[in-house]
Amino acid sequence: MSEQRTGRCMCGAVRFTATDVPSKGGICHCEMCRRWTGSALIGITVPTGSITWQGEAPSVIQSSDWAERGFCGKCGSGLFFRVTLQGDWFGNTELPVGVFDDPNGFEITNEIYIDHKPDSYAYAGMDGRRLLTRQECVEKFGVLDGGGPED
Template sequence: MSEQGTKREGGCMCGAVRFVATDVPSKAGVCHCEMCRRWTGSALIGVTVPTDKVTWSGDALGVIASSHWAERGFCTKCGSGMYFRVTMPGDWFGTTELPIGLFDDANGFEITNEIYIDHKPDSFAYAGMDGRRLLTRQECVEKFGVLDGGGPED
């Protein structure tokens, strides 16, 4: 799968929100922070796509400011979590994290990194750990800077 120009489509559980994303990478990441676990009911397994490469359709896309530096999109009809997006200028600004389970075809992704690894429940295990980049919460705070608090209010 090419890192540039790959087009994928997806949507929420009920179909009221759909999207088309281009420049979708084959490399996926996992976030084990408390907010992502509560939002997804598990861990967020997603891909980072330039925000301007995602086109949304439907009339049920809701948005909530989940912190002072980020927002999350969801379907107002079925509740599916649609995206995570940093709203504060910095390294992740201008990108949208799309959960891979939303894609019509979720095959072909490779998990290459996990963040908040020290918050991962002991019951979670993913195959193919060799070469995967793992970051603790503190390493995320140091790398991304905007994560300045200690809990879900981050």
């Protein structure tokens, strides 16, 4: 099920409305996501074209050879992760759950780079959740290999 949701950065300078927001999302434990978020990226994948930005435009950094990350130029809040290389993930934007005005109602159904998850935290309700290692992600999506500090 998809719906429309709104969100913003911490200071409110950058806001968005997203349509076609699914109810299911995932977690990424790769080193880049951990450094960007300070933990893990818990995100919801939405079609890039379904996001309308209001207020200030997000600042964008090319974070690897194949992806970019958006953030607020005023408060620094992480706003999105987006694959820029053509392939399976191109055309979608990963929005962190924490930037939605109402972060409730999402179900986390998968985790990637699970073999890079620090042992200092765990998520409840892991039964039935799909868990992928870094190597499994590389094999599945191809573009995830190279361009990052772990390689």
